[in-house]
Amino acid sequence: MNLKTTEAKLYYALYDFFEAEGFRLLMDKKQFRKNTPAGFTNIIFSVSEYEKENDAWVEVHIGCRNEQVEQIAQQFLNSNSVDFRSDANTLIISTGKYNNVNYFRYKIQNDEDLADACESIREFMQSSGFSFLSTINSVSDIDSLLNLLPHKPSKFLYNQVHRCYKGIVAAKLNNSPQLERLTETYRRYLAKFGNEAERHNYERLVAYLNYYGKN
Known part of the structure; x- marks a missing residue:
């Protein structure tokens, strides 16, 4: 076949x-x-x-x-x-x-x-x-699954660089009290495994999120 x-x-x-x-x-x-x-x-x-x-x-x-x-x-x-x-x-x-x-x-x-x-x-x-x-629709669901164990690879995404970006966005949208810790954890991951463009774009994303929702 x-x-x-x-x-x-x-x-x-x-x-x-x-x-x-x-x-x-x-x-x-x-x-x-x-x-x-x-x-x-x-x-x-x-x-x-x-x-x-x-x-x-x-x-x-x-x-x-x-x-x-x-x-x-x-x-x-x-x-x-x-x-x-x-x-x-x-x-x-x-x-x-x-x-x-x-x-x-x-x-x-x-x-x-x-x-x-x-x-x-x-x-x-x-x-x-x-x-x-049925349990993965909300931002809080995404935050929980991607950011529960930030030091370990997530099985809910194949691309772990994308996990850093999407995890930090979900944490911000969910008003996570762990946002600063997650930001630094994913920064360290990208410093080790990401390329220059990925690290640069991550910092752009972090800067964007710092001002997101303030206006």
């Missing part, structure tokens, strides 16, 4: 399930998405080629976009495409990582594998996924 066929059958098999929960299919963005007052929540599918021809790997990611956080953070992030910014997730985690199983993917070789994968996805969403998505 080639990649395009796998994708098409996957979306078709899950369409009714996600539609019943208020999610609409955005095939060009490879996801099911549900708008929320704060932005949106989504389920994203990454389909890639397996070692053998016509076999595929399917990885599933769930997450959200908080418009308040992204409207500020995206002004300072080095994004490859301006068009991508309106679709950027604030939080994103694979279903495998959510269950503390790194690099978990479904191997699809035939229709039976596809049916088993879809059933597993439905079970995950019903047992954990939908409830998780």
